[in-house]
Amino acid sequence: MTLVYAVLLGVIQGLTEFLPVSSSAHLILARAFFGWNAEQFGMAFDVACHVGTLIAVLVYFRPEVLAMIRAVPRLGTLRGDRPDPAAWMILLLGVGTIPAVIVGVLFGKAIEGGLRRPEVAAVTLAVVALAFFAVERYGAKQRTQSSLGIRDAVLIGCAQALALVPGVSRSGSTIAMAMALGMRRDESARFVFVLGIPAILAAAVKEGFPFLAQGLPPGEAGLFAAGIVSSAIVGYVTVRFFIRYVAGHSLAAFAWYRLGLAAAVVVWWFGR
Helix, strand or coil: CCHHHHHHHHHHHHHHCCCCCCHHHHHHHHHHHHCCCHHHHCHHHHHHHHHHHHHHHHHHCHHHHHHHHHHHHHHHHCCCCCCCHHHHHHHHHHHHHHHHHHHHHHHHHHHHHHCCCHHHHHHHHHHHHHHHHHHHHHCCCCECHHHCCHHHHHHHHHHHHHCCCCCCCHHHHHHHHHHHCCECHHHHHHHHHHHHHHHHHHHHHHHHHHHHCCCCCCCCHHHHHHHHHHHHHHHHHHHHHHHHHHHHCCCHHHHHHHHHHHHHHHHHHHCC
């Protein structure tokens, strides 16, 4: 691996982790189109890039994260009227993470083994694009985070679980679900990005645990650092841009991009 590739992979991770275009689909399609084998860089490096995006979201949402940390001792005082917003948010994040954990444990290997194909990515890219158009047309786009309840968290969590299928996009599916429940675009984005913290952290720990005892490959500490830094910087800029963008713009641009990419895959697939 070279420094250029390390930085490039970090940039791709930082962009596609948060934009609703699916990082897994782009990796699959890159392999299919260009014969690029991303796995040659090793799972450890992929984990490093995920750590970078985790840093990005923690830094951007540090006020919310610190408020939730301080609210942990108050979880036992929660009642139906939600007297403590930060403690209530912890509960929502916990509930919203459960569906992805269940699906990952039960079907993770089957998804990885059978669905990581270009034709699957083409279908899911198109389906979620149509979902964007639907929620833009019919979603109320009025609710804020403070109105979220347990049912909302479960439904958004189920959408996050669907994102285990390549091409769906975690941010795309969860934002679409949140908007279908009547949330504003920017409020949807803020909630689902915070909801992604446990998921990204769990993925980093799960995939990175086998490498902890081994340590970094000799001479590659600088490359891993480059991947972490580039994914963190690009991820932070992407989160900041996207939340500001969706506050005043629809998801149409991302929907059309997904449809265009899906069409390109179909043309390529049948023209091989």
